[in-house]
Amino acid sequence: MAKKLTPLLLALCLAFCAVAQKAVADRDAVLARIEASLAPQHGKTIHYTFTQTKHSPLLVHDIVSHGDVTLNGQTYMRWHYSDPHNYAVVVDGDSIFAETESKRHALAGPAGSIMRSMTGTIMSLTAKGALASEKLFAVELTEDATSYHAVLTPKRRDMRRLMQQLSATFDKKDCRLRSAKLTERHDSYTIIEFRDR
Numbered sequence: 268m269a270k271k272l273t274p275l276l277l278a279l280c281l282a283f284c285a286v287a288q289k290a291v292a293d294r295d296a297v298l299a300r301i302e303a304s305l306a307p308q309h310g311k312t313i314h315y316t317f318t319q320t321k322h323s324p325l326l327v328h329d330i331v332s333h334g335d336v337t338l339n340g341q342t343y344m345r346w347h348y349s350d351p352h353n354y355a356v357v358v359d360g361d362s363i364f365a366e367t368e369s370k371r372h373a374l375a376g377p378a379g380s381i382m383r384s385m386t387g388t389i390m391s392l393t394a395k396g397a398l399a400s401e402k403l404f405a406v407e408l409t410e411d412a413t414s415y416h417a418v419l420t421p422k423r424r425d426m427r428r429l430m431q432q433l434s435a436t437f438d439k440k441d442c443r444l445r446s447a448k449l450t451e452r453h454d455s456y457t458i459i460e461f462r463d464r
Contacts, residue, residue: 288409288416297408297415297442304442306341313338314464315444319348323455335464404433413439 291297305313314337321330334348334355347355347366355366356374364371403426404419419433434448449457 288411291408291410291415294408297410298406300442301415301417301437304437305338305444311339315461316464317462318460320458321455322457324453325455336461410439414445415439415442 314335316335317333319332319334321332330351332348332352333350334346336347337343337345342358342360344358345355346357353368357364357366357371363374365374403423404421407418407420409416415437417435417437419435421427421430421433430449430451432450434450435444436446437443438445443463444461446461447459449459451457
């Protein structure tokens with residue numbers, strides 16, 4: 268009996284999710300609000316705390332990390348992990364650093380290139396017009412009663428090497444980022460849940 272009910276329950280859940288989310292009516296206005304919430308303006312700084320879950324078929328268990336992120340304009344980002352290890356990646360203008368125990372060293376070579384691409388992708392989302400222009404991403408935007416849901420598919424080849432898709436959820440009231448799922452190759456993904464700090 269349970270085997271017969273499982274497909275039925277799954278179909279009902281999928282149908283409910285499809286009905287619950289609908290296309291956004293004024294797409295350009297919503298994208299402008301989301302971009303404004305992502306981009307610090309007039310010297311303001313955006314702070315989040317986060318919980319990050321990394322899943323990979325190569326790992327026995329998912330890796331769960333906690334930390335905080337600080338954005339200031341389109342040139343500064345500090346992504347700090349507090350546990351299980353204490354370190355940070357800092358982008359300051361054209362420079363990218365790793366910080367461990369108050370020591371800062373520039374990232375160079377392959378590690379620096381990978382981190383520069385990843386942080387560049389994240390920071391590109393804070394640039395005015397980045398979502399609406401769709402030069403970097405094809406953007407699908409839906410909404411439900413409490414949230415906007417954006418599914419971003421990269422158009423550039425260098426971004427496609429890093430991710431297949433980025434899904435993000437924004438609170439409808441203030442358009443602040445609440446969660447993101449970065450889908451990579453080979454069934455790997457990272458889920459990040461954000462809270463205001």
